[in-house]
Structures are given as C-alpha cells and as structure tokens.
Amino acid sequence: MYEQLIKKIREIYRDKDIIPLHAPVFCGKEKEYVVDCIDTTFVSTVGRYSNSVEEKLKLITGSAHAVAVVNGTSALHAALLLHDVSSEDEVLCQSLTFVATANAISYCKAGLVLIDSDPNTLSMCPQKLEDWLKTNTSQDKDGITFNKFSHKKIRVCLLMHTLGHPGHIQEIQDICQKYNIHLIEDAAESLGSTYKGKHTGTLAPIGTLSFNGNKIATAGGGGALLIQDEVLAKKARHLTTTAKVPHKWEFDHDLVGYNYRMPNINAALLLAQLEELDRSLEIKRSITKQYESFFKELNIKFILEPSECSSNFWLNAIQLDSKEQKESLLEELNKNNIQVRGLWKPMHTLNMYSKCQRTDMLVTDHLYNTILCLPSGVN
Numbered sequence: 001m002y003e004q005l006i007k008k009i010r011e012i013y014r015d016k017d018i019i020p021l022h023a024p025v026f027c028g029k030e031k032e033y034v035v036d037c038i039d040t041t042f043v044s045t046v047g048r049y050s051n052s053v054e055e056k057l058k059l060i061t062g063s064a065h066a067v068a069v070v071n072g073t074s075a076l077h078a079a080l081l082l083h084d085v086s087s088e089d090e091v092l093c094q095s096l097t098f099v100a101t102a103n104a105i106s107y108c109k110a111g112l113v114l115i116d117s118d119p120n121t122l123s124m125c126p127q128k129l130e131d132w133l134k135t136n137t138s139q140d141k142d143g144i145t146f147n148k149f150s151h152k153k154i155r156v157c158l159l160m161h162t163l164g165h166p167g168h169i170q171e172i173q174d175i176c177q178k179y180n181i182h183l184i185e186d187a188a189e190s191l192g193s194t195y196k197g198k199h200t201g202t203l204a205p206i207g208t209l210s211f212n213g214n215k216i217a218t219a220g221g222g223g224a225l226l227i228q229d230e231v232l233a234k235k236a237r238h239l240t241t242t243a244k245v246p247h248k249w250e251f252d253h254d255l256v257g258y259n260y261r262m263p264n265i266n267a268a269l270l271l272a273q274l275e276e277l278d279r280s281l282e283i284k285r286s287i288t289k290q291y292e293s294f295f296k297e298l299n300i301k302f303i304l305e306p307s308e309c310s311s312n313f314w315l316n317a318i319q320l321d322s323k324e325q326k327e328s329l330l331e332e333l334n335k336n337n338i339q340v341r342g343l344w345k346p347m348h349t350l351n352m353y354s355k356c357q358r359t360d361m362l363v364t365d366h367l368y369n370t371i372l373c374l375p376s377g378v379n
C-alpha cells in the first residue's frame with residue numbers, strides 16, 4: 001500500500017521532488033499589490049489593502065462585518081474579549097484542535113472545559129457537550145449558566161471546524177441558546193466552507209479566520225473576525241487598534257487595547273490570494289476527488305464533507321485501522337519526501353491543559369491515533 005499511495009500522491013503533485021503538506025501558491029496579483037505598498041510606503045497599519053480585504057471577506061462569506069487582524073490567534077483572543085471573558089469564567093472547547101484555540105482562552109485567564117469530538121465531523125460532539133452541561137452546571141434565576149463545582153460562569157463555547165469540515169453548528173447553537181452561552185466559531189481552517197449554504201464563521205455572532213502560510217489563502221500572517229452585529233464590530237475595530245480615539249494628532253486611548261490590526265503589506269498579499277479563492281477551491285475539490293476514488297478502491301476510510309455542507313477540504317485525511325498503521329505510513333511517506341502529518345496532540349494530553357475539566361475523550365483519542373493528513377496544497 002505504501003508504494004501505491006506514494007505513486008498516487010506523486011501522480012497528483014507532478015514534478016515535485018519534495019511534496020509539502022500545504023504550501024502557499026502565488027499566481028495572482030500578489031507581487032503587483034505588494035510592490036504597490038512599497039512604492040506608496042503604505043506598508044503598515046494604514047492603507048487601502050486592509051480595508052479592501054475586509055470588503056472582500058464580507059463578499060466571500062456573506063458576513064455583515066469583517067475586521068482584519070495580525071493572525072488567527074489574535075482574532076480568537078479578541079473574539080473572547082468581545083464577550084468579556086475573564087478569570088471569573090469558563091469556556092467550552094473541543095480537545096481536538098490546534099493549540100491556538102485553547103491558548104486564546106488562557107490569555108483571558110478563563111478556565112477551559114474540554115469536550116470530545118464527533119467521529120464524523122471531527123469537531124465538537126453536541127451530545128457530549130450537552131451531557132457535560134447537564135451534569136455539571138445549573139442556571140440561576142436570570143438563566144445564567146454556572147459550573148456547580150467551580151461556581152464560575154460558563155460564558156462561551158468555542159467550536160472549531162476541523163480540517164475545513166463544518167462542525168455540528170446547528171445542534172451546538174441550539175444547546176448554547178438553551179444554556180445562554182455565547183457561541184464563537186473558530187473557522188481558521190474553513191475559509192470557503194459552508195453549512196446549509198452559510199459560510200462557516202458567520203453562523204455564530206462572531207467567527208474567526210486565519211491566513212497563516214499553510215491556509216487556503218495566506219497573508220503571510222493574518223486573521224480576521226467575522227461579526228454579525230454592528231456594535232460588536234465597532235468594539236472589535238476599536239479593541240484591535242490600541243483603542244485609539246480618532247483624532248488628527250492626539251494620542252488618546254480609552255481602554256487597554258491591542259495592536260492587532262493587519263498591516264497593509266500583509267493585506268496586499270491576502271487580497272490577491274482571496275481573488276484566487278474560487279480557483280483554489282476548485283483545484284482542491286479535484287484533488288479530493290482523486291484521493292476519494294483511490295481510497296475507495298483500497299477500502300480505506302477517506303474523510304468526507306458532512307451532509308448538507310460544502311467543505312474546502314483544507315487538509316484531505318484518511319482514517320486507518322490502527323495507530324501502528326498510521327505511524328508506519330507517517331514514517332514511510334515522510335522518508336519518501338512526502339509530507340504527511342497526524343492531527344494535533346489533543347489538548348487534554350498537553351501538559352498545560354492536562355488538568356482541565358473534560359468529558360471522556362474516547363473519540364478524540366481514537367481520531368488522534370488513526371487519522372493521517374495528506375498533501376493538499378493547490379500547487
């Protein structure tokens with residue numbers, strides 16, 4: 001099977017000696033826009049590209065507002081701050097995620113409650129979420145949900161759309177509504193993915209995106225908040241631009257703000273990438289089709305998009321029968337210059353998050369042990 005798989009991946013990514021997991025591709029107006037920033041000297045936090053990126057993101061996602069920031073992690077941090085998350089609170093999040101999701105919660109000094117994943121979407125399991133809330137929380141007379149044991153407020157639920165596949169957003173939204181918990185979508189990996197026709201990151205009042213170099217569209221480093229409420233969007237813009245009060249020359253700031261605004265030079269690169277997004281999504285889908293039929297023949301489980309969803313297939317992935325099988329494939333393919341990767345170590349297995357409250361992690365542990373991510377770039 002190694003030989004067959006190596007042959008297949010080399011057939012998809014012709015002429016590449018080393019096949020990366022997901023390298024960026026620049027074949028639009030990237031150079032033109034970046035050179036324009038240099039020529040006009042607008043390389044930093046002021047400039048037309050940052051604004052154009054926000055407009056483009058609104059068009060792509062259908063979001064009412066978009067706020068461009070320095071990376072996906074800062075977008076998550078700002079999203080939590082917009083809901084006033086503090087050390088008095090707890091935030092629910094899936095254990096199977098990139099560490100940035102959990103770190104952003106820690107930056108706010110809130111406690112984490114780690115929830116198991118669903119075997120089909122790989123994202124947060126609604127049933128485990130509800131079971132945990134039923135057993136561990138109670139609501140006060142105003143309907144606010146508190147942890148019965150720590151007495152902290154359960155303020156936010158942070159759902160991440162894993163590998164670009166939309167999670168069970170509707171079910172999770174219903175649970176959050178019942179318990180009066182704010183929902184945030186970490187859509188860092190899912191630009192271009194939709195759930196029942198709606199773009200991921202826009203179903204909750206706040207969603208976040210990442211434009212890291214390994215994503216479907218990159219700014220070098222960048223992120224964005226997708227926000228549906230005007231007041232929250234205004235607050236986000238203020239908070240992420242050092243809370244500066246507009247004035248022609250005075251430096252006046254009315255809160256402890258953050259220097260999170262996406263620089264114009266990064267936005268220039270990103271705008272050109274976003275202009276190519278439809279093409280990238282199309283290429284990705286054709287790569288997925290090739291993988292899908294190949295693994296069907298081998299009788300190996302290929303991770304498909306959930307029903308009623310359209311996935312960007314950020315990373316194509318397969319699920320193997322055992323940890324040993326996954327590890328030997330990791331070994332063999334990487335030895336052959338084909339970058340394959342497992343999933344992130346789940347948060348409950350990382351030293352700093354190992355003592356967090358959590359559900360059982362039967363699905364998360366199994367997914368971590370058996371899933372292998374395949375080269376998926378559009379190069």
Ligand SMILES: Cc1ncc(COP(=O)(O)O)c(C=O)c1O
Binds near residue numbers: 072073100211221223
């Ligand atoms: C799920 C998830 N959340 C957050 C981030 C953080 O984004 P950034 O690297 O832009 O800070 C990433 C990846 O980069 C991610 O995959």
